[in-house]
Amino acid sequence: MDDRRELTELVSRLGLWLDDKSFDEGRALFTEDAEAHTLGGVAKGVDALVAQARRNHTVPTQHFITDRLIDVDADQATIRANLLVVFAHEGGPRLLGERYELVAARTEGGWRISRVQARPIWEVANV
DSSP states (O other): HHHHHHHHHHHHHHHHHHTTTOOOGGGEEEEEEEEEETTEEEEESSHHHHHHHHOOOOEEEEEEEEEEEEETTTTEEEEEEEEEEEEETTTTEEEEEEEEEEEEEEETTEEEEEEEEEEEEEEEOOO
16 A cells, blocks of 8 residues: 555656646656656656656646556556646646556655656647
């Protein structure tokens, strides 16, 4: 049960990392070879992933991550979750509904995300 609690916290920290724009703390969340596949592009390696997040999160955001389903198999875990993200643009907010498919690996420093796949479901702009 401790693994699931730690993985749940890791996913919550991912959302806060993006919202707080604390991009310099990426190595506390991701493995060195982490990959991200999102609407903002594909990034491979933690430095590229951090650069992509910094480039695509310039306005205030709020990430709501819910309905986490976690499967642990030894030192690997898969996490599926619903994501609602709000981008607060001056012309009006942009809302995205997505599904997260995350892979995490147990490292010496604890659980780290090794893959982020964000699958868009819907979008509403300037509401």
